[in-house]
Amino acid sequence: MTTLDNDAPQALPQPSPTPPQPTAPPPPAHSHPPPHPPPHPPPHPPPHPPPAPRPTRRRSGRL
Secondary structure (H helix, E strand, C coil): CCCHHHHCCCCCCCCCCCCCCCCCCCCCCCCCCCCCCCCCCCCCCCCCCCCCCCCCCCCCCCC
């Protein structure tokens, strides 16, 4: 038996052809993006009725 590991000198590890993978695994190619609800317009307050017409002349002592 020839044990190359013991006879051969310790060679430096060959760099992997593939770049190092990031911490988060890439999503599968067949996975669809997560469904997101369609953009809805922001809620706007209901239209309030126009202010009631106030009398031009106002008496302070009127009962």
